[in-house]
Amino acid sequence: MTTIAQASLSRRLAVLSLAGFAASTFAQSNSSYEPQRGQAGKDVIWIPTPDETVTRMLQMAEVKPTDRVFDLGSGDGKIAIAAAREFGARATGLEYNPDMVGLSSRRAQQAGVADKVQFRQADIFQADFSSATVVTMYLLPALNLRLRPLLFKMAPGTRVVSHSFTMGDWTPDETARAGYGDVYLWHIPANASGNWKLSGTGLPDTTLALAQRYQVLSGDAGFGELRASLVRPRIVGAQIAFGLRDPKGQLWQFEGQVAGDRITGTATRPGQPGVPFEARRAGDASPIVPTTAAAEQDASAFAASTAR
Structure with missing residues (x-):
């Protein structure tokens, strides 16, 4: 006769068996996921980036092992994986589609770079990627415009590809044609706008x-009274x-380097050794990029024009 304890144990084993079967089925289904070219995403459709384009993007950004690369809208993960495998960098892919995140993670494992690459399910406009030294993307123009104010909050020198x-009207520092598309590179600049007092050169009462x-x-x-x-x-x-050019006509x-309200560096003139200089900003800097509202208006205008 089956005891109550034996019956209870049998039921628990049955439940565990069903749960294991369900988990196994889900894992098999998830592991077999393959994206389809042109499939719809949150704000874009998915088109894979050619390998030669990926390589050129990372070359233009001069990615090094010390870099932290963030790929926005990472899709199948190939840019982040290439940053780690070919350039030795640490990389993070931000992707809204959880199936793509799973696919990318598996591909990082297969490529042997899972220790350097991670993929996160995220909305790129809500995620924190401020630690990046390199930002890569294959988005749409309207999304790029929305990203501009976020990018300009990043550290000067951050490379954007x-x-x-x-x-929009932010002119790239470098361009290339690779694969079937163009590649654009920008460096986030420090804000040097404003009025400065120059010292250390021996020039009299110099302002910038x-x-x-x-x-x-x-x-x-x-x-x-002289301005030049x-x-x-x-x-x-x-x-x-x-x-x-100083008041005596010498050029x-x-x-130097901009660090907040201070510029330090070296000044030279023909036939003379360099001398250190310093400049201090008096007052506030001016905005060097349109506000978030202006960027969103530009993005909305672009979206409306392409919808016609």
Whole structure:
């Protein structure tokens, strides 16, 4: 005769067996998932990026083992995996589709880079990717425009690479044609706008008035009543350079680094050794990128124009 304890044990074993069968069936189903070219996503359709395009994106960003790469809308994971496998970087893929996340994780395991790559199910506009030194993406122009204000909150020098689509009126620093699409690279610039007091060079009472739109820098210097435009000013990440002709007509070359309200570096003039200089900002910097509201308006206008 079957005891009550034996019957209870049998029922528990049956339940565990059914649960194990269900988990096994789900795992088999999930592991067999294969995306279809052109399938709909949250805001985009999925089109795989050609291998040669992926390689060129990472080359242009000069990815190194010390980098932290975030791929926004990572799809099948190939960009993040390539960053780890070919360039030795640590990489994170942010993807809204959980099936794609599972697929990417399996592919990272197969590629032998699971210790360097992770994939997370996330909305790229809600996720935190502020630790990135390199950001990659294959999104749509309207999404790129929405991302611009978020990107400009990142550390100066962060490299941003986009496959096929631009960032509106933010001119790229470098472009390439690889595979069937264009590749665009930008560096997040420091904000050097505002009024500065220059010291350390021996030049008398020198001030700088700098204006900046994205990474395009302009401005002039003041020596009392004399004002002179800067010569070939430029900024790449936190690195700033410009020429300056002093009241005696000598052309100085300045190269330095922007760190908050301070610029430090070296100034040289023909036939003379370089001297250290410092500039301090007086007052506030000006915005160098449109506000979030303006970017969203641009994105909405673009979406409306392409829907016609």
